[in-house]
Amino acid sequence: MSRACELTGKAVLTGNNVSHANNKTRRRFLPNLCQVTLISDALGQRFRLRVSAHALRSVEHRGGLDAFLAKASEIELSPRARLLKRQIAKKVAGETQAA
Secondary structure, three states, rough: OOOOOOOOOOOEEEEEEEOOOOOOOEEEOOHHHHHHHHEOOOOOOOEEEEEEEHHHHHHHHHHHHHHHHHHHOOOOOOHHHHHHHHHHHHHHHHHHOOO
């Protein structure tokens, strides 16, 4: 499993450890990933996703998973999140036409 956020695409970065003597050794900066269960209001289901703590805050700020995915670009999303986005959009479009 890759160490990347399913919603924002935030992944591992590389850099250097720099000692006091200015010796440089390679290191990895890992994203703060959490296994969370998010609820889709439109679909009425729970989805278990591996997201960064930053993405989790963004989801809450935008008003839930549905609102976050509606604004998110498809390039950043994982294939599973893209599928979710399409399902939610289809369900919301169907509800607006029925009303």
